[in-house]
Amino acid sequence: MAYDEGLAERIRDVVIDRHAVTEKKMFGGIAFMLQDYMFCGVVEDTLMARVGPDNHQESLAKQHVREMDFTGRPMKGYVYVDSDGIESDDQLAYWVNLCAQFVGTLPPKKPKRKKM
Numbered sequence: 001m002a003y004d005e006g007l008a009e010r011i012r013d014v015v016i017d018r019h020a021v022t023e024k025k026m027f028g029g030i031a032f033m034l035q036d037y038m039f040c041g042v043v044e045d046t047l048m049a050r051v052g053p054d055n056h057q058e059s060l061a062k063q064h065v066r067e068m069d070f071t072g073r074p075m076k077g078y079v080y081v082d083s084d085g086i087e088s089d090d091q092l093a094y095w096v097n098l099c100a101q102f103v104g105t106l107p108p109k110k111p112k113r114k115k116m
Contacts, residue, residue, distance in 0.1 A: 003029035004045040010089065011040065011047075014096045027070060032096075036109040039099040043070075047081040049095045052102035059098075077102075 008023075008030050015021045015032065022033045031041035031048070041048040048068060051059045056077050059065055064085025068078035086092040 002044070003042045004083075007042050007045060007047065007083075007086070007092075010092055011042070011096055013089075014093050015100070018100065034100055034103050035106065037103045037106055039103040040096055043080075045083045047086050047092070047095055049079050049081055050099045050102060051077060051079055051095075052105070053077045055098065055102065 011032060018034065020034060024031045024033055024038075026038075027041065027043055027048070029041055029043035029048070031038040033039070037050075038048075039050050048070075049059070053076055056079070059079045060067065062085065064082040066080050066082070067074040068080050069075065081095055086095060
């Protein structure tokens with residue numbers, strides 16, 4: 001399953017000034033990581049947005065937004081934003097910044113122990 005590289009590039013433009021943003025291929029798409037947490041990503045031409053539990057219902061009320069059910073069950077705090085909902089750069093920046101803001105409230109991840 002391919003992902004929209006143009007959308008990924010637009011996300012890169014939004015996060016260009018943020019330090020410590022990395023990318024990781026996952027879910028058949030690409031995920032953008034901040035502080036080792038996935039905060040947004042691209043699957044096909046859809047934005048995966050980690051909005052957090054407090055923003056979940058408000059996000060779902062917006063046009064072109066639906067529950068993220070990647071595993072077959074809705075994931076609380078995550079939504080999909082269809083391409084019509086991120087047509088403009090301002091729309092995309094809203095979602096990316098909302099996600100980064102939420103992830104910024106999470107505690108630092110503990111370092112993974114190396115397997116021997």
